[in-house]
Amino acid sequence: MPRYDFRCRACGSTFEVSRPMSASDDPATCPEGHEDTVRLLSTVAMTGGAAAPRPAGGGRGGCCGGGCCS
DSSP states (O other), rough: EEEEEEEEEETTOEEEEOGGGGGTOOOOOTSSSSSOOEEOOOOOOOOOOOOOOOOOOOSSSTTTTTOOOO
């Protein structure tokens, strides 16, 4: 189930709520009982075993490889 971050405008606390995506825009009450909250934009870090694509030319030289920037 997705988790959504909220911040309370009354007390400034930040908290997390787990709920279905269909309820993502529903209001949330902070743990202190305040109802004036706003949902925060969450950042997601994903890691995995897939390799990044290799640059054209086998990864040797080129601007990103340091060959043309010197």
